[in-house]
Amino acid sequence: MIDPRAIVDPSATLAPDVQVGPFSVIGPGVEIDSGCIIESHVVIKGPTQIGKHNHIFQFASVGEATPDLKYNGEPTRLVIGDHNVIREGVTLHRGTVQDRSETTIGNHNLLMVYAHVGHDSVVGNHCVIVNNAALAGHVHVGDWAILGGFTLVHQFCKIGAHAFTAMGSAIGKDVPAYVTVSGNPAEAKSINTEGLRRRGFSKEQLATLNKAFKLIYRRGLRLEEALASLEEMAVNEAALTALIDSLRSSERGIVR
Known part of the structure; x- marks a missing residue:
């Protein structure tokens, strides 16, 4: 199940049925539960905990240390739930001790090409983060939210459950649950009726x-x-x- 051209640190813990593609690198402190597929050229650094039935595509960077200047190498982590799809080029950073010490991705989420989830952010369940959308540090995204392509979310902002952000939205304040926003700066337009x-x-x-x-x-x-x-x-x-x-x-x- 593990391609011989992959590099898996001896201290990493992988369930017996985890598939790892060629040239992927899985570092120390990584835990991957059953049913996961790690495609080729994926880098996963620890401490990172990955749940069941996740599919991570090529060139994703999972569990890298944050570039936050306050970070000094403290032991923080990334936790990913179950049934997530993490597409090509996605970047997911670990937390900082100044906040939760943990970045959290829930269950049944789709993170599309080149999406970014910054340190200490929390993504709920059944969310879609579309191509090139980026969450700065400390962002909270509620269940069923959809972030359109190239959405930018300022640090410490909250995106409510079932909210929708249009393509290119620049969000510097909280988006209430159910609300659709668009523009730079983002403005509330309507309820996410559809x-x-x-x-x-x-x-x-x-x-x-x-x-x-x-x-x-x-x-x-x-x-x-x-x-x-x-x-x-x-x-x-x-x-x-x-x-x-x-x-x-x-x-x-x-x-x-």
């Missing part, structure tokens, strides 16, 4: 979320005023909880 419809949200839920979007962005309300109205609406609509939570947890302010 994405939510594909995930089974009902017409009634979509109508409620569109009403919530207008409360936040179209009525001229202060955020606290909009939140008060949203919390009243949430009594009858659980889907609003993720939106309210993303607004309450924002520390950089939200995109407008």
